[in-house]
Amino acid sequence: MIHRFDGAPMRHLPVFPALLAIGLLFGCAQGQFAENNPYPPVPPPIPETQPKPPVTAEALMWQPGHWDWNGSGYVWAKGQYVPAAGHGNMWMPGWWSRTSSGWQWQPPHWMS
Missing domain, CATH: 1.20.5 (Single alpha-helices involved in coiled-coils or other helix-helix interfaces)
Known part of the structure; x- marks a missing residue:
């Protein structure tokens, strides 16, 4: 007992x-x-180690890895450094939203 x-x-x-x-x-x-x-x-993110940025003349920012929808399933896009110019300052992961015509994938993107 x-x-x-x-x-x-x-x-x-x-x-x-x-x-x-x-x-x-x-x-x-x-x-x-x-x-x-x-x-x-959407699956949980895959842990990634952010590498040191490459040495370049232009400013870069880290874009984290994320799941994206390819029309039949999710695919992992690895994190990468992208040019800082033309991007917002906040990263939004992708999500599904309900619209009047049904469910629509909102891809990951930078917000200004």
């Missing part, structure tokens, strides 16, 4: 009802996602 720190025995709670409830909630959430958005969720 398992005992708590104070020495009193612990009661065993039924595990099956809790697992059933979790499974139902997860299943409903998955069904809700599939009903509202036919596309898979």
